[in-house]
Amino acid sequence: MCARLATKRFLEIRQILLQSPQPSRSLSTALNYHIDSPDNSPDTPWEFSAGNKGRVKEILSHYPSNYKQSAIIPLLDLAQQQHGGWLPVSAMNAVAKVVQVAPIRIYEVATFYSMFNRTKVGKYHLLVCGTTPCMIRGSREIEEALLKHLGVKRNEVTKDGLFSVGEMECMGCCVNAPMITVADYSKGSEGYTYNYYEDITPKRVVEIVEMLRRGEAPPVGTQNPKRIRSGPEGGNTTLLSEPKPPPCRDLDA
Amino acid sequence: MTRCIQCTRCVRFASEVAGVQDLGMLGRGSGEEIGTYVEKLMTSELSGNVIDICPVGALTSKPFAFKARNWELKGTETIDVTDAVGSNIRIDSRGLEVMRIIPRLNEDINEEWISDKTRFCYDGLKRQRLNDPMIRGPDGRFKSVSWRDALAIVAEVALQVKPEEIVGVAGRLSDAESMIALKDFLNRMGSNNVWCEGNGVRPNADLRSGYLLNSSISGLEKADVFLLVGTQPRIEAPMVNARIHKTVRANHAEVGYIGPPTDFNYNCKNLGTGPQTLLEIAEGRHPFCSALLAAKNPAIIVGAGLFERKDKDSILSVVNSIAKLGNVVRPDWNGLNFLLLHAAQAASLDLGLVPESDNSIESAKFLYLMGADDVELDELPSDAFVVYQGHHGDRSVYRANVILPASAFSEKEGTYENTEGCSQQTLPAVPTVGDARDDWKIIRALSEVAGVCLPYDNLSGIRSRISVVAPNLLRVDEREPALIHTDLKPDCQQKLSTEPFSSAVDNFYMTDSITRASKIMAQCSASLLSKK
Numbered sequence: 001m002c003a004r005l006a007t008k009r010f011l012e013i014r015q016i017l018l019q020s021p022q023p024s025r026s027l028s029t030a031l032n033y034h035i036d037s038p039d040n041s042p043d044t045p046w047e048f049s050a051g052n053k054g055r056v057k058e059i060l061s062h063y064p065s066n067y068k069q070s071a072i073i074p075l076l077d078l079a080q081q082q083h084g085g086w087l088p089v090s091a092m093n094a095v096a097k098v099v100q101v102a103p104i105r106i107y108e109v110a111t112f113y114s115m116f117n118r119t120k121v122g123k124y125h126l127l128v129c130g131t132t133p134c135m136i137r138g139s140r141e142i143e144e145a146l147l148k149h150l151g152v153k154r155n156e157v158t159k160d161g162l163f164s165v166g167e168m169e170c171m172g173c174c175v176n177a178p179m180i181t182v183a184d185y186s187k188g189s190e191g192y193t194y195n196y197y198e199d200i201t202p203k204r205v206v207e208i209v210e211m212l213r214r215g216e217a218p219p220v221g222t223q224n225p226k227r228i229r230s231g232p233e234g235g236n237t238t239l240l241s242e243p244k245p246p247p248c249r250d251l252d253a
Numbered sequence: 254m255t256r257c258i259q260c261t262r263c264v265r266f267a268s269e270v271a272g273v274q275d276l277g278m279l280g281r282g283s284g285e286e287i288g289t290y291v292e293k294l295m296t297s298e299l300s301g302n303v304i305d306i307c308p309v310g311a312l313t314s315k316p317f318a319f320k321a322r323n324w325e326l327k328g329t330e331t332i333d334v335t336d337a338v339g340s341n342i343r344i345d346s347r348g349l350e351v352m353r354i355i356p357r358l359n360e361d362i363n364e365e366w367i368s369d370k371t372r373f374c375y376d377g378l379k380r381q382r383l384n385d386p387m388i389r390g391p392d393g394r395f396k397s398v399s400w401r402d403a404l405a406i407v408a409e410v411a412l413q414v415k416p417e418e419i420v421g422v423a424g425r426l427s428d429a430e431s432m433i434a435l436k437d438f439l440n441r442m443g444s445n446n447v448w449c450e451g452n453g454v455r456p457n458a459d460l461r462s463g464y465l466l467n468s469s470i471s472g473l474e475k476a477d478v479f480l481l482v483g484t485q486p487r488i489e490a491p492m493v494n495a496r497i498h499k500t501v502r503a504n505h506a507e508v509g510y511i512g513p514p515t516d517f518n519y520n521c522k523n524l525g526t527g528p529q530t531l532l533e534i535a536e537g538r539h540p541f542c543s544a545l546l547a548a549k550n551p552a553i554i555v556g557a558g559l560f561e562r563k564d565k566d567s568i569l570s571v572v573n574s575i576a577k578l579g580n581v582v583r584p585d586w587n588g589l590n591f592l593l594l595h596a597a598q599a600a601s602l603d604l605g606l607v608p609e610s611d612n613s614i615e616s617a618k619f620l621y622l623m624g625a626d627d628v629e630l631d632e633l634p635s636d637a638f639v640v641y642q643g644h645h646g647d648r649s650v651y652r653a654n655v656i657l658p659a660s661a662f663s664e665k666e667g668t669y670e671n672t673e674g675c676s677q678q679t680l681p682a683v684p685t686v687g688d689a690r691d692d693w694k695i696i697r698a699l700s701e702v703a704g705v706c707l708p709y710d711n712l713s714g715i716r717s718r719i720s721v722v723a724p725n726l727l728r729v730d731e732r733e734p735a736l737i738h739t740d741l742k743p744d745c746q747q748k749l750s751t752e753p754f755s756s757a758v759d760n761f762y763m764t765d766s767i768t769r770a771s772k773i774m775a776q777c778s779a780s781l782l783s784k785k
Contacts, residue, residue: 032279032280032284032286032288032290033279033286033288033289033290033291033292034290034291034292036292042291089290089291101274102268102274102275103274103290103291104274104275104276104277104289104290105274105277107277107279107290107291108277108278108279111279111280111281111290112280112281
C-alpha cells in the first residue's frame with residue numbers, strides 16, 4: 001500500500017518536472033557563429049569615429065606595446081557604444097586590426113562575454129537581474145511586466161528600436177533587490193550611461209520605461225522613496241548615536 | 254561536434270604549428286564550441302593533422318570515415334613521395350586497397366605531421382591506373398598486348414634509331430633503382446641523354462652541396478635569419494615550411510623572401526620579385542644586408558624552381574657571393590640550402606642523370622619516359638617513338654606509342670633520397686594492379702630483349718650497382734651531408750636576366766600523376782585555391 005502510494009507520488013512529481021518548461025539558458029544575445037545579414041557582414045566597412053580614435057589611442061596607452069591584445073575588452077566596449085549597443089562582425093574585425101591579432105581571437109572574447117551583444121539591441125537595453133536574491137524578491141514578475149508592456153520577447157527589440165530586454169546575472173546590489181540596469185546607447189559613446197534602478201516593482205519599472213521613452217532621466221538607484229541608497233526603509237533603526245572613537249590608552253598619562 | 258571535449262588541441266595546432274589563425278573557442282560554459290565564427294575553411298596545407306591530435310575523434314578524416322575498421326588494416330611503414338621531403342608515413346591497407354595514410358614520427362624530417370597532399374592523395378592510386386602493356390595502333394587507339402610483344406616492339410624501334418637519338422627521362426616519382434637501371438640501359442644503347450625532370454638543363458650534379466638542403470631540415474631550427482630565394486616553401490615543401498614557422502615562433506628569426514607574391518604563415522619581408530633584388534643584397538645595397546650580417550646562423554634557401562631558368566648559373570653565383578658576404582658557409586654551419594621539389598631529384602643527381610646534349614628532345618627519335626609527365630613535348634619531332642612507362646594515364650600518355658604499366662610507390666620497394674640528402678626506402682603495402690611491374694624490372698627485361706642485358710636480376714644486384722655510383726643511397730635512414738662546398742665552382746659570366754622569379758608549383762594539391770588522378774585533391778584545389 002505504502003509502496004503504491006509512493007510510486008504514485010513519484011510519478012506525479014515526475015510528470016510535473018517533465019511538464020515545466022526548461023527556461024532558456026542562453027544569456028548571450030546571439031549564436032556561437034556568425035550569419036551574414038544586410039546590417040552585419042564582414043564586407044561592410046566599419047571604423048572608429050574620429051572622436052573615438054583618440055580614445056582608442058588612450059586605451060592602448062594603458063598597456064605595453066607588445067601586449068596590445070590586453071586592450072581587446074575596453075576596445076570592444078567602446079566599439080559597442082559607438083555602434084548603438086551591439087557589435088557587428090566588421091566592428092570586431094576593426095578591433096582585431098587595431099590590436100594586431102587574428103579576427104578569431106576577437107570573436108573568442110566577444111562570444112565569451114554576454115555583455116557584448118552580437119545582435120541588434122534597442123537604444124535602451126534593459127537588463128533584469130535574474131539571480132537568486134532578485135528572483136526571490138520578484139524579478140520574474142518585473143521581467144514579465146516589462147515584456148508585456150513592450151510587447152516583445154526576451155532579447156527582442158521593439159518595433160521603434162527604442163527598447164530591448166535581456167537578463168543579466170548578479171549585479172551585486174542584492175540588498176536593494178530586485179533591480180534592472182539600463183544601458184543607454186541613445187547618445188553614442190559620448191553620452192553613454194549605464195545605470196542601476198533598484199527596489200523596483202512591476203508598476204515602477206513601466207514608469208521608468210515611459211520616462212525613458214519621453215527622454216526624461218529617472219532618478220537612479222533605489223526607487224523606494226523611504227530608503228536612502230541601501231539604507232533601511234524609514235531611516236536607521238540601530239547605530240543611532242554618534243560612533244564612539246576606538247578605545248585607545250591615554251598616551252599622555 | 255558532439256564528441257568534442259574542448260581540449261583546444263586543434264585550436265593550438267592551427268595557431269602554433271600550422272600558423273593559420275582560423276580556429277577558436279566560441280561561447281562559454283556548456284555552450285562552448287570550437288569554430289571559426291565566420292563561415293570559412295581552415296586554409297592550411299597541414300589541416301589534416303588535427304585528425305591525429307583530436308583525442309576523442311570529434312575531428313575525423315572525411316575520406317576515411319566509415320570506410321574501414323582499424324583492426325582490419327595492415328600497416329606498412331614507408332615514406333611519402335609527393336614532395337622532396339620524404340615524410341615518414343604509414344600506409345594502412347585492407348586487401349588490395351590503400352585505406353588511409355597517416356604520419357610516422359621522425360623528428361629529423363616531418364616530426365609528427367604530414368601535409369594534406371600526403372595524407373589524402375591515396376585515392377589517386379585507385380584511379381586512372383595503367384593495367385596492361387598497350388600499343389597505339391594505326392587508328393590512334395591503344396590496344397592491350399602481352400609484355401613479350403610490347404617489349405619486342407620497343408626493343409626493335411630502339412635498335413633502329415641512332416644512339417644519340419635515344420632519350421630517356423625519369424619522372425618525379427622515380428626511385429633510385431629504376432633510375433640507375435634506365436641510365437645503364439641507355440648507356441648500353443650508346444646514348445647518354447638521360448635526365449630527371451625538374452633538374453633543368455645542365456644541372457649541377459658534381460657537388461652534392463649544390464642541390465641539397467645542407468643545413469638539414471631539423472638544422473633549420475638553429476637559423477636566425479632566413480633568405481628565401483625564389484621558393485615558396487609553404488606549397489613546395491610544407492614540412493620544411495613548418496620547420497621555418499617553428500623557428501620563427503621560437504627565436505623570432507627574420508625571414509626575407511624574393512619571389513612572386515605568395516602567402517606566408519609567419520612574418521616575412523617581401524624584399525623583391527627578381528634577380529635584381531638578389532644583386533642588390535650581394536652588393537650590400539639592400540637594407541636586408543644588415544640583418545644578414547648581424548645573424549649568427551643565416552640560412553639561404555634557394556628554390557629548385559630556379560634550376561629551370563636560363564640564367565640559373567649566374568643566379569647561383571650571385572647567391573654564392575651573398576653566402577660569402579654573410580659568412581653563411583662555415584665549418585660549423587652550412588646555411589646555403591637548395592629546396593628540391595620532387596622525390597626523385599636528389600637521387601637522380603647523385604646517380605648522375607645528366608644529359609649530354611642540352612636540347613636532346615628536339616632531335617629525339619626514341620623517347621623513353623619513365624613516369625615523366627611534366628616534360629615539354631612540343632619540340633619533340635612528330636615521327637619520334639615515345640614509350641611511356643608509368644602507373645597513371647596522365648599527360649604524357651597522350652603522346653605515347655607504347656605504354657608499359659609500372660607499379661606506384663605504395664606497391665614497390667624503392668630507395669628515395671630526400672631534399673636534405675637522407676635516403677629512405679619505401680615498402681610495398683598493396684599488390685600492384687593488373688599486369689604492372691616494378692620500374693627497374695621492366696627496364697631489365699627490355700635490355701635483354703634489346704640484346705644489351707643489364708647485369709642484375711634482383712634488388713640486391715641493382716643495389717650493389719648503386720653502391721658503385723652513389724653508396725650514400727644505400728645507407729638508409731641516414732643523412733649523408735655534402736662534404737665539399739660550392740667555393741670550388743668557377744665564376745660564371747652569364748648575364749643575369751631581369752625577369753622576376755616565377756612560382757614553381759601552381760597548385761599545391763596537384764603536382765604529380767598520383768595527385769592529379771585523385772578526386773580528393775581535385776576537390777581540395779577547387780574549394781581551397783579558388784578562395785585566394
